[in-house]
Amino acid sequence: MVRGARPESDESGERKDQLFELPPELAIDTDVARRVMVGFIRNQLRQAGFGRALLGLSGGIDSALVAYLVAEAIGPESMLCLLLPYRTSSRESVEHARLVVDNLACASDIVDISQIVDGYFGRDRELGAGGAAVREAPPLRRGNFMARARMLVLYDVSVVWGGLVVGTGNKTESLIGYSTLFGDSACAFNPIGDLYKSQVRQVAAAIGVPEEIIRKAPSADLWPGQTDEVEAGFTYPELDRLLFWMIDKRRTDDELLSMGFAPAAIARVKHMVAVSEFKRQVPPVAKLGPRTTGVDYLYPRRRPGSARP
Amino acid sequence: MQPLRIALAQLAPRLGVLEDNLASHRQVIEAARKGGAGLLVFPELGLTGYQLQDLAAEVAMRADDPRLLGLAADAADMSVVVSFVEEAADHRLFISAALLEDGAVRFIHRKLFLPTYGLFDERRFFGPGDLLRAVDSRLGVRLGLAVCEDFWHLAVPETLALDGAQILINVSSSPGRDLAAIHEVGLGTAASWRTLMRTYAQLTTSFVVFCNRVGMDETISFWGGSEVISPSGEAVFTAPLFDEGLYFVDIELGDVRRERIGLPLLRDERPELHLRELRRILAERTEMAIDEASEAPAETEPS
Numbered sequence: 001m002v003r004g005a006r007p008e009s010d011e012s013g014e015r016k017d018q019l020f021e022l023p024p025e026l027a028i029d030t031d032v033a034r035r036v037m038v039g040f041i042r043n044q045l046r047q048a049g050f051g052r053a054l055l056g057l058s059g060g061i062d063s064a065l066v067a068y069l070v071a072e073a074i075g076p077e078s079m080l081c082l083l084l085p086y087r088t089s090s091r092e093s094v095e096h097a098r099l100v101v102d103n104l105a106c107a108s109d110i111v112d113i114s115q116i117v118d119g120y121f122g123r124d125r126e127l128g129a130g131g132a133a134v135r136e137a138p139p140l141r142r143g144n145f146m147a148r149a150r151m152l153v154l155y156d157v158s159v160v161w162g163g164l165v166v167g168t169g170n171k172t173e174s175l176i177g178y179s180t181l182f183g184d185s186a187c188a189f190n191p192i193g194d195l196y197k198s199q200v201r202q203v204a205a206a207i208g209v210p211e212e213i214i215r216k217a218p219s220a221d222l223w224p225g226q227t228d229e230v231e232a233g234f235t236y237p238e239l240d241r242l243l244f245w246m247i248d249k250r251r252t253d254d255e256l257l258s259m260g261f262a263p264a265a266i267a268r269v270k271h272m273v274a275v276s277e278f279k280r281q282v283p284p285v286a287k288l289g290p291r292t293t294g295v296d297y298l299y300p301r302r303r304p305g306s307a308r309p
Numbered sequence: 310m311q312p313l314r315i316a317l318a319q320l321a322p323r324l325g326v327l328e329d330n331l332a333s334h335r336q337v338i339e340a341a342r343k344g345g346a347g348l349l350v351f352p353e354l355g356l357t358g359y360q361l362q363d364l365a366a367e368v369a370m371r372a373d374d375p376r377l378l379g380l381a382a383d384a385a386d387m388s389v390v391v392s393f394v395e396e397a398a399d400h401r402l403f404i405s406a407a408l409l410e411d412g413a414v415r416f417i418h419r420k421l422f423l424p425t426y427g428l429f430d431e432r433r434f435f436g437p438g439d440l441l442r443a444v445d446s447r448l449g450v451r452l453g454l455a456v457c458e459d460f461w462h463l464a465v466p467e468t469l470a471l472d473g474a475q476i477l478i479n480v481s482s483s484p485g486r487d488l489a490a491i492h493e494v495g496l497g498t499a500a501s502w503r504t505l506m507r508t509y510a511q512l513t514t515s516f517v518v519f520c521n522r523v524g525m526d527e528t529i530s531f532w533g534g535s536e537v538i539s540p541s542g543e544a545v546f547t548a549p550l551f552d553e554g555l556y557f558v559d560i561e562l563g564d565v566r567r568e569r570i571g572l573p574l575l576r577d578e579r580p581e582l583h584l585r586e587l588r589r590i591l592a593e594r595t596e597m598a599i600d601e602a603s604e605a606p607a608e609t610e611p612s
Contacts, residue, residue: 028488029495035551036485036530043525047324298362300527304325 019214020201021237026244028199030206034069037191037203041073044189045164049308052163054080056150056184057100057108058221059093062192063168064100064213065204069191070166072207076106080161084150087114093221096213103210109157116149117142143222147183155186164188172197172236175243176269177276178220178228185279196240234265242269313448316346317535317556319548321524324358327368331356331376334391337555338383344557347448349389352480352522352535353420353457354404356393359482360526365434369396372407372417381409388446390454390520392480394435395419401436406454406480408444416444418454422462428484428529431458441465443472450475450562453515457481460505470513471580475565477509481521485532485550499534499550511542514568514575516560523553540568 045053053070057063070079081104083097094110101108121142122128122135134141154165167187169179171194179185192200197218204214217227218236229235234242242261245251246269251259256266282294291297318337323329334351341349353359357368370377370393380391388410395405395417404420419438423431441464443451453469453476460466460479469477487497494500502519510517516539523533535548537558546558569575592599 025489027490029490029492032485032495032550033488036488039525039530039551040528299364300324300360300362302324302527303364 019205019211020198021235022198022202023237023241023244026196026198026202026240028195028202030203033195033199033203034072034207037069038073040189040191041070041166044302045074047302047307048164048188050162050164052078052080052161053166054082054154054158054161054163055166055168056084056154057081057097058084058168059090059096059100059213060218060221061204061209061213062170062200064096064209065200065207066166066168066192067100067104067106068204068207068209071104071106076104078163079104079106080157080163081106081108082154082157083108083110084113084153085110086117086146087112088224089221090219090224092216096210096216099210099213103208111153111157113146113149113153116152117146120145139223143220144180144183146222147180151183151186166191167193169193170197170200171195172240172243173228174280175247175276176232176239176272177279178232179279181279196244197236198240233268238265239269242266243273246270247273312559312561313347314345315518315537315558315560316341316344316349317518317520317537317546317548317558318349318351318355319520319523319533319535319552319554319556320352320355321531321553322352322355322358322522324526325361325364325368327357327370327376330358331380334380335383338380338387338389340555341389341557342385342387344555346387346557348476348518349384349387350478350480350518350520351389351391352520352531353392353406353482354394355480355522356391358526359522359531360529361394362430362434365394365402366396369394369402371396371398372405372414377407377409377414378412381414382412384409385412386447388448388452390478390480392456402434403438404431404435404456405438406456406478408446408452408454410447415446416454418442418456420456420459421465422458424458424461428486429458441468441472443469443474448476448562450565453477455479457483460509466509466513466515466517467578470515470575471578474513474515475562476516476518477513478518479506479520481519482531483521484529486529494534494550496532496550499532502534503536503544506536506538507542507544510538510540512574514540514572515565516540516562523551540565541572 055063055066057067067081081101085094120128120130121137158165165187167190169185169190170192173179174193201214219227245256253266287295372395390406390408392406395403406418407414408416421438423435423437425432443453446452451473453474455465466477483498485496485498492500506517506519519536521533521535522531524531532550533548534550537545539545545560548556588599
C-alpha cells in the first residue's frame with residue numbers, strides 16, 4: 001500500500017477522492033525523506049554560518065513544500081517568504097502563497113516585479129529600456145526575464161534579511177530543462193531537487209501543504225490558463241515514470257518500449273534531457289593551470305573556514 | 310566467558326575539523342568508560358568526516374601521531390576502534406581503522422576496497438590497504454576489523470573468521486539513498502546492509518558489530534542504524550536511523566561457542582579448496598601458469 005497517495009477509507013468504508021496520482025514505483029518513505037531534507041537545510045545553513053533563510057513563494061506546490069520544510073528545519077521566525085507577482089499573475093497564485101504564509105506564521109513580503117519587467121519590455125505604447133526591439137518579445141522570453149527578475153529581488157532582499165536563498169525546483173523540471181538558468185534555478189541550496197513532481201506531491205501531502213495547492217494543475221503562470229502538463233504534452237505521472245525508469249533505473253529504449261512507453265515519448269524526453277544538460281551543470285572553465293576548480297582542485301563546498309564568521 | 314558491554318558511538322563528525330572531532334572522541338571515550346563498556350566503536354573517518362576530497366591530505370595523521378596516542382591513553386582499559394585518514398611513511402593516504410588498547414595503537418586495518426562508482430570517489434584520494442588479518446584483543450577473543458565497503462566483498466568476513474575473529478567489526482560512513490517505500494526501513498541502503506550483516510554473522514557464526522555515522526557531509530546524509538548481530542544472525546541491538554548517540558549493548562561472548570558447536574560451519578569450511586580454485590580462476594583470467602598467476606599484481610585480481 002502506498003502511503004499518502006491512495007485514498008484512505010473513511011468511516012463509511014467508501015473511498016475518498018484521490019488527492020493525486022502516484023505511480024507505485026515512485027512512492028517513497030515520506031518520513032525518511034522529510035528527515036533527510038530538514039537535516040540538509042539545517043546543515044547547509046549552519047555550515048555556511050547562517051541562521052536564516054528566504055524563498056520565493058509562487059503559490060505552487062514546490063515552493064509551498066520547501067516553505068514547510070524550512071519552517072520545520074529552522075522555525076517560521078527565521079524564514080522569509082517573498083511573493084513576487086507580475087501584473088498578469090493569477091489571483092489564485094497570490095492567494096495560495098498567502099495561505100502558506102498564514103499557515104506557517106512566517107514573515108512575508110510582496111514585491112510586484114511588473115515595473116522591473118515592464119521597465120525593460122515596455123508597456124502599452126511606452127518603450128522600455130530594451131527599446132523597440134523587445135516590444136514584441138514572445139511569452140517565453142518574458143517568462144525567463146520574470147524568473148530572473150525574481151532572482152534579482154530574492155538575492156537583494158537576502159542581504160537585508162541575512163539569510164540564504166533556498167531553491168524550489170524539482171527533479172522532473174530540472175531533468176527536462178523546464179527552468180530558467182540563473183532564474184528560478186538560482187539558489188544557495190535546494191532540498192527538493194532530487195524529488196520527482198509525484199514525490200513532491202507525496203511529501204507535500206504528508207507535511208500538511210493545503211489540499212487546494214496539491215490538487216491544482218502545476219503552472220509557471222506566465223500567461224493566463226498556462227499549465228505545465230499542457231505545455232510539456234505529458235502528465236506528471238507519465239513523465240515521472242518515464243524519467244524514473246530511464247534515468248534512475250537505467251532502462252534502455254528497447255526495455256522502455258517493452259514496458260509500454262510510446263516511442264515518440266521516449267525520443268522526446270531523451271531529447272529534452274540531453275539539450276538541457278547545460279542547465280544542470282556549473283559553467284565549464286578552460287583547463288590551463290596546474291589546478292583547476294572542479295577538475296583537480298576539489299574541496300567540499302562547506303569546508304573549515306568557509307562559514308561566514 | 311563474561312558478558313561484554315559494547316558501546317556504539319553513532320556520531321556526526323564535523324567535516325575536516327580534526328580538533329573538534331578529537332574532542333568529541335575524548336568525551337565519548339569518557340562516557341563509554343563510565344557506562345562500563347569493554348569495547349567502544351567509532352564510525353569510519355569519525356575523526357575527520359567522510360567527504361574530504363582534497364582535504365584528506367590536510368587532516369591525515371601518521372599511526373604514531375601524538376593526537377592518536379592521546380586517544381589511546383584515554384582509552385586505557387577499554388578496546389576502542391577509531392577511524393581516521395592515515396598517512397604512511399611514504400605519504401600514501403589510507404582510510405584506516407585503529408584498535409587502541411592499553412594506551413597504544415595495537416593494530417591498524419587499512420580499508421581494502423575503495424568504492425569509486427556512483428556517488429563514491431574514494432580511489433581518487435586514497436590507496437587501498439594490502440593486509441587482511443584478525444587481531445588478538447584484551448577482550449580475550451580475536452577481532453576482525455573492516456571498513457564499510459570491505460563488507461561488500463564476501464572474502465573479507467570469511468577470511469577474518471578463518472583467521473580466528475569471533476567479533477567482526479565494521480565501521481562505516483554509509484550514505485543513505487534510495488527512499489523507495491518498498492524497503493523495510495524506507496531506505497534501500499539500510500535494507501541491503503541489514504541483509505549483509507545478518508548473513509555474515511550467521512555464515513561466520515561470529516558477532517557482527519556495525520557502527521555507522523549520522524549527520525551530513527555536503528549533499529549526502531548518513532543513516533546510522535548501527536547494529537550488533539549475534540552469531541545466529543539475529544539483531545541483538547539496532548540503533549535508530551539518523552539519531553546521534555552513544556548506544557550500549559550487552560552480549561554474551563559464550564554465544565559464539567554455543568553457535569559454533571551447534572552449527573560447525575567454520576569447522577567445515579574448505580579454505581584449501583577455495584584457494585586451489587581461486588588459483589585456477591586467476592590463472593585462467595590472466596592466461597598464465599598457476600604459480601605465476603598467484604604472484605600477479607593486485608590489479609589483475611578479481612575486484
